[in-house]
Amino acid sequence: MDVGKVFTDGARGALSVQSAAFSLAAIGLNVQFGFAGILNFGQVGFLLVGAYGTAITADGGAPLWVGILVGIAAAIALGLLLGIPTLRLRADYLAIVTISSAEILRIGVSSRSLEDFTGGVFGIRGFANSFFDLNPIPVGRYGIGEVSFDHRALWVMTVAWTCVILASLLVRLIARSPYGRMMKAIREDEDAARSLGKNAFSIKLQALVLGGAIGAIGGIIIAIDAQFTNGDYWKSAFTFFAYTVLILGGVGSVLGPVLGSMVFWFIYQALDALLRQSITEGVFGDVFTPSDTGPLRIAFVGLALMALMIFRPQGMFGNRAEALVNE
């Protein structure tokens, strides 16, 4: 078995654009769930409107940067639209409304009636050339051994991870400010916060919008990297992977979602190489075939998450004392 390949595949996964985009999605969830305690089960919907806002605008002939702003604005609008009617109600309502709206958006953009606008099932393609025209990195391959990337991939990765760093800095500033304190108070006990003069509804709405906008940047990055977006990519499983990343890293910690995403993608890609080789070499006998690799690794992720919850409920970088405090 080629152990080296297991590690290099893992390392490439950890550094990938996908990993950066999941970091952003999880940072957004962290603002919403980790700080303000609101349950957004439709984070992928925010990424979708970010991606489509950008793609539709840029495809229509506007400059790409305008498209990016439209994508972020669309996520803000979605946050307000979902938050205003539901955030005054019990927490479950937001969860229900967000998960269903993410599904409505996914199915909506693929629908035939919107084909002129969203490209229907074919999606939108080739709208980000101007982004790649800006690439200052000379043509070539960069990296160490097998863990290397071409100039194109490196350019997207640089921009994507820069966004991750900026978003993390933003969250760090918030976390240490009275604004962050207010969000945590809402998470702990909304009524207590209200009894002390804090407008819980407004703070929750701000958290939803801010977390959604950060997630949308992740969506925009994925779309630009692929120069393509269609409905199939934005399934609800995306949201739950983002939650996995967040819980793995540590809910409520600033670096948790970022390192969580890198570890998640390392394990996910390394497992893929490991399982594929093991199955081919007959380690599992006839039980599995190479095509079982996909489902198997998801099962392993589930197992790992269960073990994490049992032995390390605060995640990798969360605060154990905090996780174990009695209500």
Added chain:
Amino acid sequence: MSEPILVANDVRKSFGGLLAVNVDRFEVAKGAIVALIGPNGAGKTTFFNLLTGFERRDSGVWRFDGVDLEGKPPHAIARAGMVRTFQIPKALARMSVLDNMKLAAPHQRGERFLISLARRSWREQEAEVEDRAIELLEWVGLEVKRADYAGTLSGGQRKLLELGRALMADPRLVMLDEPTAGVNPTLTATLLERIKDLRGRGLTVVFVEHDMDVVASISDHVVCMAEGVVIAEGSHHEVTSNPAVIDAYLGREHGERATVRS
């Protein structure tokens, strides 16, 4: 009786067919410590919830220090200077005791999204808030616990924290819902001392209480509710010797029902 700081008129609330609160008039004199007593189910807590915006009224108006507060949301009522605590204390468990206190300070610049990002613009105010929080923690005797998670405090300590936290919000009227319920006798004594101190700080206090010794020891004025209605008010002695109050607490078989005053 000096001028009232809070006047409520015709406050009503029903749940289904039950008229839980039906208070024609409720007045609190500025600087007084007013006890709200009554048997279980008298509507005391519901009345508290209505006045502080946590429950929606069916009808009624109330004026606090010259401002009409009926129909306002809880945070607006708290900002107006009427701050409450809860029967079961609501400590913010996964925040430090000090953060619990600091949260409550009003008018914090750093509570705005964009301003929060510029530490320089709120650092000074934060230091002032922290000084005041520590001062109040010393006052309630929780200074040594400042770095602990509030979730590690005992029930009585949580009551003290809530009291300190309520003061941190800079109220003119504090509404305490059963401040000594479930608190051990030593801490109860501390709590009562602190509540008495509030008068010295120029505050007005309304509190719900079941323990008659507590009521006798700290209140200037007692209001008794039963079945949603104010049935008696006056000094502790006047109220506890009022036949309607005795009826409400002990049942009516003790004699003819006394005339209900409202």
